[in-house]
Amino acid sequence: MTGQLIGVGTGPGDPELLTFKAARALAAADVVAYFAGQENSSKARATAAVYLKPDTVELPLLYPARTDVNKSIPGYDEIITGFFDACARAVEAHLSAGRTVVVLSEGDPLFYGSYMHIHVRLAPRYRAKVIPGITAMSGCWSELGLPLVQGNDVLTVLPGTLPEKELRRRLGDSEACVIMKVGRNLGKVREALQQVGRLDEAIYIERGTMENMAAVRLCEKLDGDAPYFSLVLVPGWKGRP
Amino acid sequence: MTGQLIGVGTGPGDPELLTFKAARALAAADVVAYFAGQENSSKARATAAVYLKPDTVELPLLYPARTDVNKSIPGYDEIITGFFDACARAVEAHLSAGRTVVVLSEGDPLFYGSYMHIHVRLAPRYRAKVIPGITAMSGCWSELGLPLVQGNDVLTVLPGTLPEKELRRRLGDSEACVIMKVGRNLGKVREALQQVGRLDEAIYIERGTMENMAAVRLCEKLDGDAPYFSLVLVPGWKGRP
Numbered sequence: 001m002t003g004q005l006i007g008v009g010t011g012p013g014d015p016e017l018l019t020f021k022a023a024r025a026l027a028a029a030d031v032v033a034y035f036a037g038q039e040n041s042s043k044a045r046a047t048a049a050v051y052l053k054p055d056t057v058e059l060p061l062l063y064p065a066r067t068d069v070n071k072s073i074p075g076y077d078e079i080i081t082g083f084f085d086a087c088a089r090a091v092e093a094h095l096s097a098g099r100t101v102v103v104l105s106e107g108d109p110l111f112y113g114s115y116m117h118i119h120v121r122l123a124p125r126y127r128a129k130v131i132p133g134i135t136a137m138s139g140c141w142s143e144l145g146l147p148l149v150q151g152n153d154v155l156t157v158l159p160g161t162l163p164e165k166e167l168r169r170r171l172g173d174s175e176a177c178v179i180m181k182v183g184r185n186l187g188k189v190r191e192a193l194q195q196v197g198r199l200d201e202a203i204y205i206e207r208g209t210m211e212n213m214a215a216v217r218l219c220e221k222l223d224g225d226a227p228y229f230s231l232v233l234v235p236g237w238k239g240r241p
Numbered sequence: 242m243t244g245q246l247i248g249v250g251t252g253p254g255d256p257e258l259l260t261f262k263a264a265r266a267l268a269a270a271d272v273v274a275y276f277a278g279q280e281n282s283s284k285a286r287a288t289a290a291v292y293l294k295p296d297t298v299e300l301p302l303l304y305p306a307r308t309d310v311n312k313s314i315p316g317y318d319e320i321i322t323g324f325f326d327a328c329a330r331a332v333e334a335h336l337s338a339g340r341t342v343v344v345l346s347e348g349d350p351l352f353y354g355s356y357m358h359i360h361v362r363l364a365p366r367y368r369a370k371v372i373p374g375i376t377a378m379s380g381c382w383s384e385l386g387l388p389l390v391q392g393n394d395v396l397t398v399l400p401g402t403l404p405e406k407e408l409r410r411r412l413g414d415s416e417a418c419v420i421m422k423v424g425r426n427l428g429k430v431r432e433a434l435q436q437v438g439r440l441d442e443a444i445y446i447e448r449g450t451m452e453n454m455a456a457v458r459l460c461e462k463l464d465g466d467a468p469y470f471s472l473v474l475v476p477g478w479k480g481r482p
Contacts, residue, residue, distance in 0.1 A: 009383075016262035019375065021255070108379050116388045120481060123386055132375045132383035134260065138349050142250075142373035145364055147357045154411065155398040162393065170395065240361060 009133015030099035088121035160185035172196035176236030248350035250374015271340035401426035413437035417477030
């Protein structure tokens with residue numbers, strides 16, 4: 001009798017924004033795994049902390065040095081593929097022993113989440129389920145009370161890592177846009193929004209839904225510093241009845 | 242001392258997919274308002290039922306006859322604007338009396354939710370906050386264990402009400418797409434996906450996360466019947482490491 005794999009979304013960072021379903025899965029888990037940087041810090045783990053039972057086995061999955069910040073190092077693809085293979089084997093060892101393994105994911109597991117790498121490797125061979133989480137973008141627009149899309153609006157979600165020309169083309173082509181992974185791409189994102197005449201509409205947010213969340217109109221943000229997980233929202237719904 | 246307006250997302254339909262924050266707001270509400278069709282049925286109300294205290298005052302906001310199904314009736318814009326104005330006044334009467342009013346919203350309140358019409362009318366003058374919910378699309382891809390977007394993928398969310406040419410252009414231009422409000426637009430959506438060579442990738446879902454949820458590859462769905470709230474998912478993440 002093998003165990004069950006459960007991908008659990010921990011939401012944007014406020015522990016109150018976990019679902020009941022997620023909390024029940026955490027309380028029943030034999031093992032809780034989570035991706036973390038070299039310093040073993042995991043926002044998902046911190047968010048989920050209050051829901052874990054004391055004797056849960058923890059399985060940190062530590063990204064290889066530098067891969068979490070730099071995808072242009074030589075041999076990146078092989079290193080990261082080998083890493084995800086090793087993570088899947090570590091999870092699998094517990095599943096084979098009949099244990100229930102929860103893999104935590106910030107936000108929503110199947111929406112840009114690292115959990116996906118475990119899921120595609122193990123779901124074909126083990127019982128697996130996924131419990132959704134509130135996405136970072138949803139946590140941000142809710143905290144700001146910012147109506148995002150309504151009626152026939154189109155929403156485009158864009159990684160800030162895209163080339164500027166591509167960002168510009170897409171930012172000018174949808175009523176509402178969310179730009180993820182802003183970080184070092186902040187200057188490029190700002191320039192693309194300026195070019196399509198939408199810089200005035202854009203809101204910049206970091207540490208969304210955390211106690212130290214900061215939000216400002218992007219045109220009023222004068223420095224170029226942005227953490228990797230910062231977001232830009234360009235709301236739609238112009239013709240309000 | 243006036244009351245507080247709280248928009249609460251009830252998620253895709255499974256009561257276990259409410260957040261702790263949403264449940265706490267429901268348990269503390271003096272009044273719970275919800276939009277409903279003429280027959281006074283509200284999915285958000287049904288999902289939230291177990292979290293309401295027995296003496297909560299309920300305020301159903303009943304859509305004018307036929308407007309919930311037909312936007313092409315003569316004078317639609319005036320009728321619906323007048324309706325939202327009246328809803329806001331009904332909520333405001335409670336706020337003025339110092340009561341906390343929760344307005345329920347299926348999915349996430351600021352993501353195509355009717356709550357937005359109340360929010361923009363009252364948030365400038367009353368204390369207001371919004372508690373996010375799991376979106377229908379996220380509930381669906383999670384239930385199916387369907388990886389949606391990863392890395393540099395672009396996601397486009399499209400209402401099925403768009404013209405076919407516009408659907409076709411956008412479906413061919415993003416790694417992942419979600420088509421909302423499929424309903425009577427099913428034939429058009431199918432044709433657009435076929436034209437851009439992506440019909441084989443598309444998954445059709447109705448009653449997402451409910452006990453009677455149904456999901457099928459769109460190319461294998463032979464009839465043309467689809468409820469208004471059905472969805473089509475076209476997953477991204479082709480180059481998996």
